[in-house]
Amino acid sequence: MGAGHDHGHAHGAPVTGTAAAAYRGRLRVALGITLTVMVVEIVGGVLADSLALIADAAHMATDALGLGMALMAIHFANLPASANRTFGFARAEILAALANCLLLLGVGSYVLYEAIQRFITPAATEGGLTVVFGLIGLVANMISLTLLMRGQKESLNVRGAFLEVAADALGSLAVLISAVVILTTGWQAADPIASLVIGLMIVPRTLKLLRETLDVLLESAPKGVDMAEVRAHIVALDGVEDVHDLHAWTITSGMPVLSAHVVVRSDVLSALGHEKMLHELQGCLGDHFDVEHCTFQLEPSGHAEHEAGLCH
Numbered sequence: 001m002g003a004g005h006d007h008g009h010a011h012g013a014p015v016t017g018t019a020a021a022a023y024r025g026r027l028r029v030a031l032g033i034t035l036t037v038m039v040v041e042i043v044g045g046v047l048a049d050s051l052a053l054i055a056d057a058a059h060m061a062t063d064a065l066g067l068g069m070a071l072m073a074i075h076f077a078n079l080p081a082s083a084n085r086t087f088g089f090a091r092a093e094i095l096a097a098l099a100n101c102l103l104l105l106g107v108g109s110y111v112l113y114e115a116i117q118r119f120i121t122p123a124a125t126e127g128g129l130t131v132v133f134g135l136i137g138l139v140a141n142m143i144s145l146t147l148l149m150r151g152q153k154e155s156l157n158v159r160g161a162f163l164e165v166a167a168d169a170l171g172s173l174a175v176l177i178s179a180v181v182i183l184t185t186g187w188q189a190a191d192p193i194a195s196l197v198i199g200l201m202i203v204p205r206t207l208k209l210l211r212e213t214l215d216v217l218l219e220s221a222p223k224g225v226d227m228a229e230v231r232a233h234i235v236a237l238d239g240v241e242d243v244h245d246l247h248a249w250t251i252t253s254g255m256p257v258l259s260a261h262v263v264v265r266s267d268v269l270s271a272l273g274h275e276k277m278l279h280e281l282q283g284c285l286g287d288h289f290d291v292e293h294c295t296f297q298l299e300p301s302g303h304a305e306h307e308a309g310l311c312h
Contacts, residue, residue: 224290
């Protein structure tokens with residue numbers, strides 16, 4: 001390592017697991033509830049000839065698959081890092097969130113298509129049975145939502161599961177309303193209308209999650225981190241002349257990282273020393289931004305031009 005050319009690392013608490021890992025047990029309970037309700041709604045949909053119940057059961061099936069993938073992702077994401085995979089399999093949970101999005105979009109499209117078909121070819125739905133099975137689904141989904149409420153704020157993986165269950169809960173509510181309408185008025189169109197509502201609830205939430213997931217995969221700056229402000233705070237430190245090659249991205253939920261080449265005046269670097277300067281940079285970012293895993297390269301003036309020359 002040449003004089004005045006130092007690679008510094010500033011770390012917060014060591015990463016011992018992804019944000020979703022703490023909610024593994026709750027995801028398992030939610031998966032059990034989802035599978036049970038799925039079977040119940042399939043039976044109810046067949047007995048009551050209710051498209052809304054069958055649509056909700058189909059959504060439950062993909063939710064069960066999504067929850068299963070989320071649990072698998074947590075397992076892989078918490079495997080130890082290796083020489084070839086320096087961040088381990090942390091990205092696995094983001095890939096699972098992406099797969100969940102694709103599944104949800106497929107289910108939403110299917111539900112919308114079947115609802116339109118039911119308008120074309122009406123069917124007689126048994127309102128009483130639909131109420132019973134819809135109520136079972138709603139209560140079960142509310143329990144799952146309670147289990148995942150906190151985790152969805154910390155992990156995209158858990159948020160994907162939470163949004164799926166939330167859509168199910170709203171779907172169960174729509175089923176109940178349609179069944180009551182059928183019971184009180186005999187208006188059979190309420191069933192496919194409820195199915196349309198379920199489909200329209202699925203798609204927008206899924207697109208939002210998909211956008212956040214793609215931001216991670218495309219290595220966009222972490223949510224809430226303004227890169228212009230980061231640059232301004234670094235440059236404001238005494239002795240810092242410039243910062244370049246500034247990058248911030250997210251490996252997985254709860255694991256934002258940052259790297260930068262910081263140009264420091266030689267006299268300041270000599271007076272403070274590399275270690276003190278690195279502590280100053282770490283403290284600067286730690287006080288203002290939620291990015292704990294940082295890598296800094298300290299450079300004297302003119303070194304950037306030297307690096308540019310090496311690239312040609």
